[in-house]
Amino acid sequence: MESALLNQPEFLTWAFWITFALIFHTFLGYPALIAALSRLKRSPDPAPENEPTTTACVVIAARNEQDRIIDRIHNLLATNFPLEKLSIIVVSDGSTDETVRRVLSISNPRVSVLTREARSGKPACLNAGIAAAQADLIVFADARQSFEPDTILNLVRHFTDPAVGAVSGALHIYSATSAIGGGVDAYWKLERFIRDAEARWDSCIGCTGAVYAIRRELYDPIPDDTLIDDVEIPMRMAIQGFRVLYDLDARAHDSQTLEPAKERIRKRRTLAGNYQMLFRHPAWLFPWNNRLWFQLISHKYLRLAAPFLLIALLVANALLAHIPLYNALLWFHGAFYALAIIGALLPSLRLSVFSLPAGFLFLNLMSLGGLFHYLFTDPREGWQSTRLQTPPPAA
Numbered sequence: 478m479e480s481a482l483l484n485q486p487e488f489l490t491w492a493f494w495i496t497f498a499l500i501f502h503t504f505l506g507y508p509a510l511i512a513a514l515s516r517l518k519r520s521p522d523p524a525p526e527n528e529p530t531t532t533a534c535v536v537i538a539a540r541n542e543q544d545r546i547i548d549r550i551h552n553l554l555a556t557n558f559p560l561e562k563l564s565i566i567v568v569s570d571g572s573t574d575e576t577v578r579r580v581l582s583i584s585n586p587r588v589s590v591l592t593r594e595a596r597s598g599k600p601a602c603l604n605a606g607i608a609a610a611q612a613d614l615i616v617f618a619d620a621r622q623s624f625e626p627d628t629i630l631n632l633v634r635h636f637t638d639p640a641v642g643a644v645s646g647a648l649h650i651y652s653a654t655s656a657i658g659g660g661v662d663a664y665w666k667l668e669r670f671i672r673d674a675e676a677r678w679d680s681c682i683g684c685t686g687a688v689y690a691i692r693r694e695l696y697d698p699i700p701d702d703t704l705i706d707d708v709e710i711p712m713r714m715a716i717q718g719f720r721v722l723y724d725l726d727a728r729a730h731d732s733q734t735l736e737p738a739k740e741r742i743r744k745r746r747t748l749a750g751n752y753q754m755l756f757r758h759p760a761w762l763f764p765w766n767n768r769l770w771f772q773l774i775s776h777k778y779l780r781l782a783a784p785f786l787l788i789a790l791l792v793a794n795a796l797l798a799h800i801p802l803y804n805a806l807l808w809f810h811g812a813f814y815a816l817a818i819i820g821a822l823l824p825s826l827r828l829s830v831f832s833l834p835a836g837f838l839f840l841n842l843m844s845l846g847g848l849f850h851y852l853f854t855d856p857r858e859g860w861q862s863t864r865l866q867t868p869p870p871a872a
Contacts, residue, residue, distance in 0.1 A: 486797065493793040493803070496786045503783055504837075507775040508671050515677035529633055533690070534564045534612035538602035542620040543575040549620050550583055558629040563587055568606045571596030600703040607696055615693050617707070622648065622687045622729040631727035632690040642695050642719025643711040645672065645681060646688030646727030661836045663829075669725070675772055676723035680715050682769065682776045683708030688729035695719065704851075705750030708777075712754075712761065715769055741843060748847025749854070751777050781848075784841045814838070 535553055539546060546567065553565055568591045569577045580590040591605055607615055614636060616629055628646060635644045647669055650662075672681040686707035695714050703709050711721040755778055760766040762774065794810055797803035813834050820826055820835025 486800070489793050489797050493790060493797060496790040496793065499779065500783060500786050500790065502775065503779040503786075507779075508667060508674070511671060511674045511678060511772070511775075515674040518678055529559060529562060529630070531614055531633060531636060532562045532564075532612040533558065533614045533616050533629060533633055534566060534610035534693075535616045535618050535629075536603060536606035536610065537565070537567045537618050537620055538570055538599045538606065539567055539572065539576055539620045540570040540596065541572050541574045541576060543572075543579055546576055546620055547579050547583065549618075549623070550580070550588055552623045553618065553629075554585065554587070555626060556624065556629045557626045558633065560587060562612075563629070564589070564610070564612060566591060566606045566609055568602035569593060570598065570602045598701055600699050600706055601701045603706060604698040604701075607693060608698075610693060613693060614690050615696065616690045617684075617686060617688070618729070619687045622731050624688065625728045625730070628688060628727045628729065629690075631724050632688070635722050635724065636690070636692065638720075640720050641692075641722055642714035642717065643684060643689060643691045643721045644727070645676075645684035645707075645711070645721070645723045646729055647723070647725045648685045648687050648729050648731060650731045661839065663833060664836055664840060671776060672723045673725060675776070676721065679772075680711075680721035680769055681723045682712070682721075682772050684711045684721065684723075685729070687731065688727060692719075702753075703750075704753050705747055708750065709754060712758075712769075712773075716761070716767055741846070744840065744843040745846040745850050748781065748844050749850035750847075751781055752848055752851040755781070781844055784844050787841060 537546075537549070542549075550565060550567070554560065554563075556563065565588045567576075567580045567589070569580075570593055577590055577592050580588065589609075591602075591609060593602065593605065603617070614633060616632060618624070632644045632646055635641050650665065672683075672685075675681040683705070684707045686705075689707065689711070691710060691714065695717065696710070697713060699706055699709055715721050754761075762770055762778075764770045767773065791810055794803055794807050798807045816831055817834035817838040820831035821838070823831070826832070
């Protein structure tokens with residue numbers, strides 16, 4: 478019966494165009510729609526306070542970061558935010574190197590360290606750090622990135638609005654040198670564009686984990702196995718009715734490129750976190766529980782479905798290939814994946830005609846990897862940043 482159904486051109490035509498519409502909406506339609514909506518509700522950015530009245534605490538979860546933790550702390554202390562209103566807490570997650578000793582060597586009363594003898598994972602470290610903080614706002618940062626002097630000020634200025642619960646900054650990453658990496662670069666630029674548009678309309682779905690701030694009073698501890706704290710924490714605040722904003726001027730810089738070997742680990746874990754969030758918070762899918770339900774589905778969950786939709790689209794296209802229109806589309810299908818494979822096999826080909834298909838295919842394969850990661854990997858494994866021995870030169 479199933480084979481008879483698949484042989485019906487009408488069914489296959491519907492299957493083709495429905496899957497095509499969903500894929501188009503996920504990668505092009507939704508970004509265009511949210512950008513258009515953001516122009517209908519654009520509000521001016523708040524001006525920085527001359528003398529901020531709020532206090533802020535930077536929390537860094539660190540494991541074996543002896544080589545860069547001192548530079549990172551000095552970078553944070555070089556902020557234009559008033560130092561008398563700033564504190565820094567480094568939470569050492571079972572570090573076995575000199576991380577704790579090197580933090581203690583910084584003779585600054587604004588800097589402290591919490592030592593966790595056993596490795597417990599990033600979420601547990603964040604819970605501990607926030608519990609120890611005494612500030613009005615919590616700023617999340619990682620050991621690898623660096624902030625510009627105005628980054629903390631630009632995050633904090635939005636909290637003069639009591640409706641704001643969280644603010645994300647923008648992460649800037651060195652340009653990749655491979656074809657796949659170039660495609661992932663394009664994806665990351667699109668991601669920043671979407672988050673900015675979402676925030677102008679209402680709220681962005683998640684924050685950039687390396688640079689964002691929240692109201693401490695709104696924070697509820699997250700489970701120790703949480704995979705994407707930078708989405709889970711802001712979404713909880715959005716569910717409470719608060720806005721999650723995005724500030725393009727609150728910049729963090731990363732010395733690591735988006736090359737596939739490094740990006741594979743991070744992206745697989747991020748997508749596994751989306752699966753975890755989907756099954757952990759099914760109520761967030763419904764408009765009566767979550768005003769951002771459409772954004773959440775369009776921005777996060779349809780990307781999880783995309784690999785399966787792409788397979789369904791290709792199968793429907795092949796079964797319709799006896800019709801001239803679909804035969805031509807099948808040739809387009811083949812050309813697209815051929816360009817993607819060439820871009821993957823020949824990383825020096827940085828032309829967009831190769832890098833964009835290669836990056837697109839890579840990210841969708843990582844989505845499948847994310848499902849495997851969610852089903853079979855200990856959530857506490859591998860949370861810390863991947864490393865490069867030598868930072869790449871600035872692009």
